[in-house]
Amino acid sequence: MSIILDGKSLSKKIEEELKLRVAFLKSKLNFTPKLATILVGNFPPSISYVNMKKKACERIGLESEIIKMPEQTTTQELLNCIQILNQDKTICGILLQHPVPKQIDERACFDAISPEKDVDGVNSSSFGNVALGKKAYKCATPMGIVTLLKEYKIPLVSKHAVIIGRSPILGKPLAQLLLNEDCTVTVCHSKTQNLKEIVKTADIVVGAVGKPKFITADMIKENVVLVDAGYNEGNVGDIDLENCIQKCYAYTPVPGGVGPMTIASLLTQTVESAEKLAEMS
Numbered sequence: 001m002s003i004i005l006d007g008k009s010l011s012k013k014i015e016e017e018l019k020l021r022v023a024f025l026k027s028k029l030n031f032t033p034k035l036a037t038i039l040v041g042n043f044p045p046s047i048s049y050v051n052m053k054k055k056a057c058e059r060i061g062l063e064s065e066i067i068k069m070p071e072q073t074t075t076q077e078l079l080n081c082i083q084i085l086n087q088d089k090t091i092c093g094i095l096l097q098h099p100v101p102k103q104i105d106e107r108a109c110f111d112a113i114s115p116e117k118d119v120d121g122v123n124s125s126s127f128g129n130v131a132l133g134k135k136a137y138k139c140a141t142p143m144g145i146v147t148l149l150k151e152y153k154i155p156l157v158s159k160h161a162v163i164i165g166r167s168p169i170l171g172k173p174l175a176q177l178l179l180n181e182d183c184t185v186t187v188c189h190s191k192t193q194n195l196k197e198i199v200k201t202a203d204i205v206v207g208a209v210g211k212p213k214f215i216t217a218d219m220i221k222e223n224v225v226l227v228d229a230g231y232n233e234g235n236v237g238d239i240d241l242e243n244c245i246q247k248c249y250a251y252t253p254v255p256g257g258v259g260p261m262t263i264a265s266l267l268t269q270t271v272e273s274a275e276k277l278a279e280m281s
């Protein structure tokens with residue numbers, strides 16, 4: 001029987017601990033620390049993600065404000081909004097919901113978020129510092145994945161992790177975190193040749209492609225650990241889990257695996273930031 005890496009139950013456990021930390025914080029501050037979430041446009045999955053994050057903040061006692069901006073927002077308008085939030089002392093975290101409309105320079109906007117408030121770990125300075133093993137906020141989904149693997153004591157040292165996908169918010173930062181855990185890491189992408197042969201050599205396979213059931217049973221070796229970060233229409237991941245489960249040692253379900261851990265990581269880093277704010281006040 002393979003082990004289910006249950007992100008839903010771990011995230012609940014994390015939230016319980018965060019709730020206590022927030023209650024303690026509120027007794028020290030004369031305001032409730034807030035996560036500001038910027039939503040540009042009306043992309044339905046993004047609307048649902050920001051609402052989920054708002055509810056999660058409320059569950060642990062943090063305030064959350066969703067700043068809605070129109071679809072035609074310019075880069076400069078978004079930069080101006082981020083600058084205002086950077087200066088607001090009641091805001092301990094800023095999250096820019098990804099993806100933003102095409103006319104916006106997303107990288108410039110991510111990088112405008114003050115590193116002290118970058119609780120989603122998306123700016124270049126956070127990425128660089130984390131890559132070098134320095135203290136900085138980590139990208140939320142990769143952090144959630146590593147937290148989940150560690151909770152279940154999945155061996156990482158010397159293991160070969162193959163990540164399929166190299167986006168700046170998922171595949172690349174996860175590669176850095178797993179390298180920091182002494183994994184040997186291979187990152188695959190759309191130009192990778194012999195993908196199946198590479199995936200077959202993996203002890204840990206991470207689906208971060210955004211293509212339903214892209215990783216199939218014939219691509220994996222026996223006793224592999226499967227991490228499915230993909231979230232496609234109809235609650236389908238990037239791994240054909242149904243047919244892979246018999247072969248694997250452990251796997252993350254979809255839903256209930258990586259998704260809740262992303263939110264738990266965001267909350268954890270928001271509370272850390274609020275604690276730093278409390279120390280300074």
Ligand code: NAP
Pocket residue numbers: 141164165166167168169170171188189190191192195208209210211229230231232258259262263
């Ligand atoms: P993305 O920016 O579209 O990146 C997809 C990656 O997959 C790219 O690096 C791309 O390669 C690679 N790829 C595409 N086709 C491929 C192929 N045929 N063979 C090998 N690699 C291929 O997507 P993302 O934002 O990283 O998201 C990936 C998935 O994770 C999506 O399903 C998304 O919904 C999900 N996600 C989930 C969470 C969560 O909290 N659960 C958070 C973030 C993302 P190139 O670089 O060469 O184009």
